[in-house]
Amino acid sequence: MLGGNTRGKVLGSMSSPKTLLRVESLVKHFPVGGLFGPGDHVRAVDGVSLSLLRGQTLALVGESGSGKTTLGRCIVRLIEPTSGRVSFDGVDILALRGTDMRALRRRMQIVFQDPAGSLNPRMTVGTAVREPLEVHRIARGKDAHARVNKLFREVGLDPSLTTRYPHELSGGQKQRVGIARALSIQPEFIVLDEPVSALDVSVQAQVINLLVDLQKARDLTYLFIAHDLAVVRHIADRIAVMYLGKIVETADVIPLYDRPLHPYTVSLLSAVPVPDPRAQRKRVPLRGEVPSSRHPPPGCPFHTRCPHTRKDERCSTEVPKLQEVEPGRWAACHYAETPMTLGRGA
Amino acid sequence: MTALLRVRNLSTSFATESGLARAVDDVSFDLEQGETLGLVGESGCGKTVTALSILRLIAEPPGQYGEESRIEYEGVNLLELSARDLREIRGAQIAMIFQEPMSSLNPVLTVGSQIVEAIRAHGSESRREATERAVELLTLVGIPEPGRQINDYPHQMSGGMQQRVMIAMALSCRPKILIADEPTTALDVTIQAQILDLLMDLKVRFGMSVLFITHDLGVLAGIADRVAVMYGGKIVEEGEVHAIFERPAHPYTQGLLRAVPHIDRPTAQLRGIPGAVPTATEWPSGCRFHPRCSQRIDRCSTETPPDITTETEHIARCWVATPAGKS
Ligand SMILES: Nc1ncnc2c1ncn2[C@@H]1O[C@H](COP(=O)(O)OP(=O)(O)OP(=O)(O)O)[C@@H](O)[C@H]1O
Ligand SMILES: Nc1ncnc2c1ncn2[C@@H]1O[C@H](COP(=O)(O)OP(=O)(O)OP(=O)(O)O)[C@@H](O)[C@H]1O
Ligand code: SF4
Ligand SMILES: [Mg+2]
Ligand SMILES: [Mg+2]
Numbered sequence: 027m028l029g030g031n032t033r034g035k036v037l038g039s040m041s042s043p044k045t046l047l048r049v050e051s052l053v054k055h056f057p058v059g060g061l062f063g064p065g066d067h068v069r070a071v072d073g074v075s076l077s078l079l080r081g082q083t084l085a086l087v088g089e090s091g092s093g094k095t096t097l098g099r100c101i102v103r104l105i106e107p108t109s110g111r112v113s114f115d116g117v118d119i120l121a122l123r124g125t126d127m128r129a130l131r132r133r134m135q136i137v138f139q140d141p142a143g144s145l146n147p148r149m150t151v152g153t154a155v156r157e158p159l160e161v162h163r164i165a166r167g168k169d170a171h172a173r174v175n176k177l178f179r180e181v182g183l184d185p186s187l188t189t190r191y192p193h194e195l196s197g198g199q200k201q202r203v204g205i206a207r208a209l210s211i212q213p214e215f216i217v218l219d220e221p222v223s224a225l226d227v228s229v230q231a232q233v234i235n236l237l238v239d240l241q242k243a244r245d246l247t248y249l250f251i252a253h254d255l256a257v258v259r260h261i262a263d264r265i266a267v268m269y270l271g272k273i274v275e276t277a278d279v280i281p282l283y284d285r286p287l288h289p290y291t292v293s294l295l296s297a298v299p300v301p302d303p304r305a306q307r308k309r310v311p312l313r314g315e316v317p318s319s320r321h322p323p324p325g326c327p328f329h330t331r332c333p334h335t336r337k338d339e340r341c342s343t344e345v346p347k348l349q350e351v352e353p354g355r356w357a358a359c360h361y362a363e364t365p366m367t368l369g370r371g372a
Numbered sequence: 373m374t375a376l377l378r379v380r381n382l383s384t385s386f387a388t389e390s391g392l393a394r395a396v397d398d399v400s401f402d403l404e405q406g407e408t409l410g411l412v413g414e415s416g417c418g419k420t421v422t423a424l425s426i427l428r429l430i431a432e433p434p435g436q437y438g439e440e441s442r443i444e445y446e447g448v449n450l451l452e453l454s455a456r457d458l459r460e461i462r463g464a465q466i467a468m469i470f471q472e473p474m475s476s477l478n479p480v481l482t483v484g485s486q487i488v489e490a491i492r493a494h495g496s497e498s499r500r501e502a503t504e505r506a507v508e509l510l511t512l513v514g515i516p517e518p519g520r521q522i523n524d525y526p527h528q529m530s531g532g533m534q535q536r537v538m539i540a541m542a543l544s545c546r547p548k549i550l551i552a553d554e555p556t557t558a559l560d561v562t563i564q565a566q567i568l569d570l571l572m573d574l575k576v577r578f579g580m581s582v583l584f585i586t587h588d589l590g591v592l593a594g595i596a597d598r599v600a601v602m603y604g605g606k607i608v609e610e611g612e613v614h615a616i617f618e619r620p621a622h623p624y625t626q627g628l629l630r631a632v633p634h635i636d637r638p639t640a641q642l643r644g645i646p647g648a649v650p651t652a653t654e655w656p657s658g659c660r661f662h663p664r665c666s667q668r669i670d671r672c673s674t675e676t677p678p679d680i681t682t683e684t685e686h687i688a689r690c691w692v693a694t695p696a697g698k699s
Contacts, residue, residue, distance in 0.1 A: 089560045090531070196648050197415070226414045226587050231631040232644030254561050256590075256633040260642050283635065297565035301590035301632040303613050309569065312562045314516065315530055 046215060046247050047078040047101070052110035054096050058320065068319050070096040071107070072271035075348075078264075080214075083241065083248040085258035087294065088268035089316050094251045095139060097268070098217040101249065102134045103127070114215070132162055135208035136217040139251075140224065142200055145192040151203045152178075152188025158210045177206040182236060198229035202236070209240065215247045222257060234261055256298045259283060267291050270319055270327040273348060277355040287357040287365045289334040295368055310366065326359065336361045375402035376581055377426070377445050377466075377549060383438030384418075384425045386652075393652035395421040397605040398438075403549065408575065408582040410596035410613070412589050412628065416649040418605040419585045420471075423551050426450070426583075427462055445549075464494040467542035471554040473534035477526040483510075483537045484522030490544045509540040514570060532563035539571065546578060553585045568595055589625075590632040593617055601625045604660030605652060611686035621680070621688035623667045659691065667692050 052074045055067040070093045078084045086094050100107040103119055112119050119130060138144035145154055156174045159165045165173050175185040181202040192200055201221055208216055218237065222230040238261055240246060252258045258265065259279060266276040267290060275288035286292045293312040300307050310333050317323055323330050329341040340360055348358040384396040396418045403409050411419050424430050426443050428450055443450040445466065450458060470476045478486060487506040491497055497505065503522075510518035513536040526534055535555060542550060552571065556564035572595055575582050584596060592599055592613065599616040601609040601624060609622040620626045627645040647664040650656065656663050662672040672691050680693040 089562060198648060227589070228414055228628060228631040228645040229648070230644070231633075231642040232646070234642055235644065254633075256635045259635055260633055293562060295635065297561040298635050299561075299564075299568075299588070299590045299594060300636070301593050301617070301629070301634060303593045303617050305636070306594050309565055311569075312566070315532060315563070 044080050045077050046080040046115055047076075047249075048111075048113045049074060049076050049097075049101060050111040050113075051075055052097065052100055052112065053108045054093075054100050054105065055108045066320060069271050069322060070319060071100065072319075072322075074110075074268075074271075074273055076266055076273065076276065078215075078247060078249065080247050081241070081245050082263045083250050083261055085250045085252055085262035085265045086268060087252050087255055087258060087265060089253060091316055091319060092268040093271040093319070094253075094268055095219055098136065098219050098249060098251055102131075102136050102217055104136065132211050133213050134215045134217070135211070135213040137201075137204045137208045137219060137221050139219040142192060142197070144204055145200060147192055150189050150191055151195065151200075154192075154203060155188075155207045155210055158207060162211050164211055173210070174206075177210055180209070180240070181206045182232070196229075198225050198233060201225060201229075201233055205233075205236070205240075209244075212244075213246075215249070217249045217251070219251045220253065221250075223253065230257065237261060254298065255283075255294055267294065270316065270322050272327060272358065273356075274328065274359070275355075275357045276348075281352075281355060285365065286368065287351055287355060287362045288328075288359045289332050289361075289366050290328050292366045292368055293331075293333060307368070310368070328359075334359070334361055334366055336364065374447075376405045377403040377583075378442070379403075379422075379426065380442040380444065381438065381440040382422065382425055382443065383441055384421050384430055385436050385438070387434045387436070388653060390651075391653040394605055394655060395652045396425060397655075398440075399602075399605075399607055401600050401607060401610065403581050403583055406575075406579055406581055407597045408572075408584055408595055410592035410599040411583060411585045411602060412587065412592060412599060413602035414587055414628075414645075414649050416652070417602045418652070419587075419602055420553055422602070423468065423553050423583065423585055426551065427466060427468060428453075428458060429468075460494070463490065463542075463547070464545040465547055466549040466551065467545070467547035468551040468553065469535070469538045469542045469555050471557055473531065473538045473558075474526060476538065477534060479526055482523050482525055483529070484524075487522075487537070487541050487544055490541045494545045505544070506540070509544060510537070512543070512574070513537070513540045514566070515540075530563075532559055532567065535559065535563075535567055536570070539567070539574070543574060543578065547580065549581045549583065550575070551583045551585070554587070555584075556591070557586070557588075564591075571595075588632070589628045601628070604649065604655050606660065606689070608661065608690065609688045611683075615683065615686045619683070619686070621682040621686065621693040622661075622690045623665045623692070624661050625688075627664075659689075 052071055054071040055069055058066050058068055074097055088094055099105045101112055122130060152174055155177055156170050159170045178185045183202050222233050250261055262279050264278050265282050266273050269290050275291045286295055293310045296307055296310040312331050314331050317330055325342040325344055326346050346358045346360045348356050351357050351362045380400050382396055382399045386393040413419055437451055441451055484506050488502040491502040491505055507518045507522060515521050515536055556567050596613045599613055600607045603624045609625045620629055630643040633642060645664055658673045658675050659677045662668045669691055677689045677691045680688050680695050682688055682693055683696050
């Protein structure tokens with residue numbers, strides 16, 4: 027493995043599974059002008075709390091616009107949250123300044139949603155992977171060159187591709203370059219923002235397997251953002267389901283897929299295509315579209331689309347709290363104790 | 373019974389700086405009345421070029437159809453039709469919806485006026501009749517408050533709503549065939565499920581035939597009657613949907629199936645297909661899949677594999693596929 031210099035400091039405290047990341051009541055509002063006048067806000071992230079153990083993968087799933095990217099970017103502090111706390115390995119990162127923040131940046135990386143858009147079209151992909159090594163003064167010259175070649179091999183790319191420009195690579199290859207770039211400075215934690223959504227299914231599987239292997243080899247911790255529950259089952263330990271800026275359910279993978287507690291999770295699961303013509307699942311239809319995060323509905327943000335048979339007055343007036351319904355299982359639904367069932371069968 | 377649409381020996385190539393790109397190469401298939409045929413394959417395998425060729429929408433040059441190519445619709449070869457007769461067929465008989473709704477909707481016209489145009493292009497309706505029909509169509513595809521939304525511009529709608537508008541436009545002249553090129557790929561799974569349900573419901577109501585293009589084999593399990601698998605500009609396997617999913621005979625189809633994440637089978641390790649689709653100017657010799665194939669034998673790299681009928685109505689083009697009756 028590449029040198030363990032950034033690791034040394036934390037090794038001592040790694041004996042038991044330990045919380046690496048803790049997010050508390052995180053809020054990110056974007057001010058919007060125009061039609062609704064000043065003072066109006068998009069509540070992109072609206073009071074999110076979560077924690078992540080070292081070496082684990084937490085998958086963040088939800089529809090387009092639910093705030094996944096915004097949350098991921100706040101966590102690595104690419105954007106400043108409106109309020110809340112983010113602590114990484116016990117350090118309150120929102121309080122960090124200058125060199126302290128720069129030192130921390132080395133330990134957390136992000137792989138962006140769009141493999142093409144995140145690479146500079148005028149820079150060879152080899153240079154793109156080498157750049158962070160030089161910026162963080164990790165390696166130069168021959169040493170940097172050797173490291174880049176090694177990283178390319180590690181992500182399954184032929185080192186001869188280092189001299190190519192992004193447009194000369196396929197989508198899967200570009201995504202691997204993005205991963206190699208994120209890995210170059212040996213982070214402990216990576217936010218993977220829909221790293222496979224733009225890829226062919228056949229390539230998707232390769233990239234997922236690569237991420238799993240890298241995680242094992244380097245003891246990485248992932249926040250894996252996705253909109254599809256089928257893919258994340260193969261990589262995540264724990265899942266957090268987001269809707270309109272809020273987490274509506276969180277649980278370990280197996281119980282969540284076996285018996286989802288929130289009706290939104292039930293709908294999301296039932297919408298995943300089943301690749302077996304004989305085992306088509308009954309769909310739990312989700313009417314309409316995600317409401318605007320400028321004007322989220324009162325009460326439960328999901329009530330306008332909720333298929334739960336027990337939905338009533340209370341849902342449209344009283345905000346359900348995210349509460350621990352069963353040990354380790356949290357859901358924000360008034361009727362989480364009597365969940366809907368996932369229809370299966372012919 | 374003869375098929376509604378018969379594609380025979382379709383070859384479509386493009387002159388490019390790096391040589392001739394043989395995007396579609398000797399492709400034949402039938403689309404029967406009322407059936408849904410799924411066309412699946414990775415990016416760059418020729419799915420879109422096949423769809424565009426059916427409607428003769430390929431620009432010539434740089435594109436070119438092979439001499440043997442025939443697109444027979446109701447007994448007429450569309451590739452030999454006059455431009456005027458072809459316009460009568462496009463939209464009215466055979467309609468197409470594209471992967472990116474935004475790129476095929478006009479940003480400066482309201483969605484209503486675009487649907488009205490589509491209706492009037494082929495029919496004799498007055499503007500008022502066409503507007504009423506546009507509202508009906510928007511209702512049909514599940515747009516809330518269609519009377520109001522008809523005055524919206526495309527950018528005021530979400531991706532899912534735009535795709536519904538595209539479907540409404542495609543249905544405006546009650547086509548017999550709908551070609552849907554990855555109509556849900558850009559959408560959320562929840563919206564994808566809604567659009568698939570809608571398409572299948574409309575297919576039955578209108579008695580249409582659907583050519584459904586996707587790179588995700590998983591999607592086809594719930595909607596297709598038959599599946600054609602495309603690799604390297606050729607159809608490498610074709611069969612009834614159960615046969616393809618339960619008894620895939622071509623190593624490429626087997627690879628695609630293994631790559632589909634199974635929500636009900638979490639322990640099964642995902643397996644991709646190593647390597648990538650080559651560019652259309654550089655197809656490998658012999659079986660075009662051979663450089664990526666784990667089952668290849670010597671002759672695969674030099675000789676084009678024959679059509680092997682593995683069971684009734686199930687064909688695979690592969691040297692290692694087992695013909696029916698042998699095992
Ligand atoms: N810079 C910004 N200014 C204003 N609004 C923003 C900004 N960034 C995001 N938003 C809004 O915040 C909400 C959440 O966006 P975000 O990109 O985090 O969603 P997402 O869950 O990642 O969606 P997707 O699946 O489409 O990537 C959306 O309504 C979006 O329009
Ligand atoms: N106008 C063109 N000029 C040159 N080559 C082209 C042209 N259009 C398509 N091709 C090539 O033909 C091949 C097939 O392209 P096509 O768009 O049909 O693929 P596809 O299967 O639809 O892929 P995707 O899943 O990415 O949409 C590709 O190699 C592509 O680069
Ligand atoms: S013909 Fe050979 S190379 Fe091609 S798919 Fe069959 S076994 Fe593989
Ligand atoms: Mg996002
Ligand atoms: Mg295409």
